[in-house]
Amino acid sequence: MAATASSSSSSLVRAFFLLNRTHKLPLSLPTTTTAIKSHTFSRSISSSSSVHYTNESRSVETSHHRPNVIDILEQRGLIESITSESLRSACSDPAQPPLRVYCGFDPTAESLHLGNLLGLVALSWFLRCGHYPVALVGGATARVGDPSGKSLERPLLDPQSLSANTSSISATITRILGPNVSILNNYDWWKDVKLLDFLRDVGRFARVGTMMAKESVKRRLESSNEGLSYTEFTYQLLQGYDFLHLFKNENVSVQIGGSDQWGNITAGTELIRKILQCDSVYGVTFPLLLKSDGTKFGKSEDGAIWLSPKMLSPYKFFQYFFSVPDADVVRFLKILTFLSMEEIEEVEAGMGREGYVMNSAQRRLAEEVTRFVHGEEGLAEALKATEALRPGAETRLDWKTIEGIAEDVPSCSLPYDQVLSIPLLDLSVSTGLLESKSAARRLLKQGGLYLNNSRVDGDGRKIEAEDIVDGKILLLSAGKKNKMVFGSTSFDGFSLAKSWRNRSVVGASTSQTWTTFEAGGATAACSSETIPFLILLAQNTAIEPIIPASTSKLAIMAAK
Numbered sequence: 344m345a346a347t348a349s350s351s352s353s354s355l356v357r358a359f360f361l362l363n364r365t366h367k368l369p370l371s372l373p374t375t376t377t378a379i380k381s382h383t384f385s386r387s388i389s390s391s392s393s394v395h396y397t398n399e400s401r402s403v404e405t406s407h408h409r410p411n412v413i414d415i416l417e418q419r420g421l422i423e424s425i426t427s428e429s430l431r432s433a434c435s436d437p438a439q440p441p442l443r444v445y446c447g448f449d450p451t452a453e454s455l456h457l458g459n460l461l462g463l464v465a466l467s468w469f470l471r472c473g474h475y476p477v478a479l480v481g482g483a484t485a486r487v488g489d490p491s492g493k494s495l496e497r498p499l500l501d502p503q504s505l506s507a508n509t510s511s512i513s514a515t516i517t518r519i520l521g522p523n524v525s526i527l528n529n530y531d532w533w534k535d536v537k538l539l540d541f542l543r544d545v546g547r548f549a550r551v552g553t554m555m556a557k558e559s560v561k562r563r564l565e566s567s568n569e570g571l572s573y574t575e576f577t578y579q580l581l582q583g584y585d586f587l588h589l590f591k592n593e594n595v596s597v598q599i600g601g602s603d604q605w606g607n608i609t610a611g612t613e614l615i616r617k618i619l620q621c622d623s624v625y626g627v628t629f630p631l632l633l634k635s636d637g638t639k640f641g642k643s644e645d646g647a648i649w650l651s652p653k654m655l656s657p658y659k660f661f662q663y664f665f666s667v668p669d670a671d672v673v674r675f676l677k678i679l680t681f682l683s684m685e686e687i688e689e690v691e692a693g694m695g696r697e698g699y700v701m702n703s704a705q706r707r708l709a710e711e712v713t714r715f716v717h718g719e720e721g722l723a724e725a726l727k728a729t730e731a732l733r734p735g736a737e738t739r740l741d742w743k744t745i746e747g748i749a750e751d752v753p754s755c756s757l758p759y760d761q762v763l764s765i766p767l768l769d770l771s772v773s774t775g776l777l778e779s780k781s782a783a784r785r786l787l788k789q790g791g792l793y794l795n796n797s798r799v800d801g802d803g804r805k806i807e808a809e810d811i812v813d814g815k816i817l818l819l820s821a822g823k824k825n826k827m828v829f830g831s832t833s834f835d836g837f838s839l840a841k842s843w844r845n846r847s848v849v850g851a852s853t854s855q856t857w858t859t860f861e862a863g864g865a866t867a868a869c870s871s872e873t874i875p876f877l878i879l880l881a882q883n884t885a886i887e888p889i890i891p892a893s894t895s896k897l898a899i900m901a902a903k
């Protein structure tokens with residue numbers, strides 16, 4: 344059934360792609376324009392955050408040729424379940440106004456991550472097909488914590504962190520989806536809801552048997568000794584009530600989310616059916632994006648692919664997609680980019696052709712996703728950095744480019760006189776880039792040792808003043824992947840602290856001259872003076888400096 348629907352719409356889909364190149368949004372072919380007055384979208388980001396949008400009423404196009412967004416999502420592998428098949432006709436029926444569709448994100452971290460990107464991509468598809476997306480930031484729900492997919496109750500977040508997270512996530516959503524997406528914070532309606540009113544008006548309609556049967560509840564009761572708190576148990580009702588509220592007040596009739604959200608989404612459609620006796624309400628889920636070990640990409644997992652450039656640079660973001668295995672690249676192109684299916688098929692066919700340049704498909708994927716998330720500027724930054732770090736690259740290195748990526752490659756800071764006139768082989772060992780001088784010599788003979796992207800030939804090569812780019816830095820590469828940046832004294836304690844932090848460190852506090860933070864059971868301290876000084880204190884008492892305390896002018900970062 345899905346296949347029939349998809350093929351019948353494929354010519355429309357193609358037309359849409361052509362259009363989309365020139366007129367970005369929406370994808371529909373407008374025929375008449377009607378003002379929808381009764382539904383003004385209040386683009387307010389909460390009392391608890393500083394981002395504010397003004398109310399605006401929209402002019403909505405009714406279209407005879409609105410591409411079927413559900414068919415498109417399905418073709419691309421972005422549909423896991425739908426509450427009712429009638430959504431397919433509702434979303435492309437020219438007699439009906441465009442749909443308002445929402446996806447929620449709890450602000451439990453400073454940034455959204457790759458898993459959340461699927462929701463943004465799906466919202467963007469709705470927008471491109473002429474509908475109205477709403478992104479909800481769960482300022483209220485994050486105070487409770489969604490038990491879906493969680494084996495333990497989440498720690499509570501303080502109001503300041505919630506507010507900061509709400510602002511930064513909202514800014515990311517606006518950056519990615521543009522100003523045509525409304526952002527709402529559910530704290531804005533929850534703060535006025537009274538418990539007794541809620542129990543009387545909503546609780547009555549929620550059946551305990553149905554609530555107990557939800558996957559998130561069953562799984563927790565079966566697998567954890569601690570079970571589930573009443574607070575977490577009510578989470579599904581909070582999300583259900585959000586849908587009811589948005590349906591009544593904002594005319595939102597579709598909720599989308601990852602497949603772990605099915606129970607919460609259907610809690611909403613059930614409440615709307617029971618309380619408002621309305622059936623024209625829909626839930627759609629997409630499959631979870633999983634890592635190669637089968638676990639989901641998430642904010643609370645290690646090694647998250649963050650969407651905020653403050654948490655992960657566009658360069659690293661680009662590199663992640665540039666390195667995905669061949670087996671995943673076509674699937675990722677379908678779910679994470681807006682390339683037409685024909686273009687994707689073309690890329691796939693190219694991968695099997697003779698003369699295919701390795702990683703070209705990945706490069707296309709990385710370019711498309713980085714552009715969507717970080718914009719043209721972010722993509723340009725990522726491409727420049729990628730080129731700057733490519734052994735053999737012609738591009739002249741400059742301090743500004745390297746400074747931007749120094750945090751993303753293993754780096755180390757040394758006083759000038761410990762670099763100048765030092766044999767390159769010695770330097771590559773003393774900094775930890777290579778394990779021994781014989782290994783360094785072997786690599787050099789094989790042509791795998793590069794200084795500032797140029798291949799090094801003789802083993803007697805010493806560092807000369809002109810090798811130190813802009814008098815500050817040099818780049819040494821071993822083989823193709825292992826790179827290390829050396830800084831002279833211009834690497835101050837602050838940038839060291841920052842680069843150290845980016846290597847999965849949690850909790851940093853800054854005092855006037857010292858930054859301290861904890862990493863994997865250890866505390867690191869770094870002075871913020873210009874001459875860096877870094878020591879690592881093992882947890883509890885024993886002091887174990889990674890550099891001798893006497894060499895107070897030297898700072899070494901974990902190299903590999």
Ligand SMILES: Nc1ncnc2c1ncn2[C@@H]1O[C@H](COP(=O)(O)OP(=O)(O)OP(=O)(O)O)[C@@H](O)[C@H]1O
Nearest residue numbers: 448449458459461600601631632639640641642643
């Ligand atoms: N790996 C993923 N693949 C697809 N969707 C995801 C993934 N991770 C989260 N989502 C979706 O993003 C939306 C927001 O989820 P949420 O804010 O709870 O993120 P989360 O990563 O699940 O958080 P946490 O790690 O704290 O559980 C939900 O619709 C959820 O299903």
Ligand SMILES: N[C@@H](Cc1ccc(O)cc1)C(=O)O
Nearest residue numbers: 447448449481484489582585
């Ligand atoms: N429960 C969702 C976030 C969400 C919150 C409120 C909603 O109304 C909708 C979605 C999640 O944690 O992934």
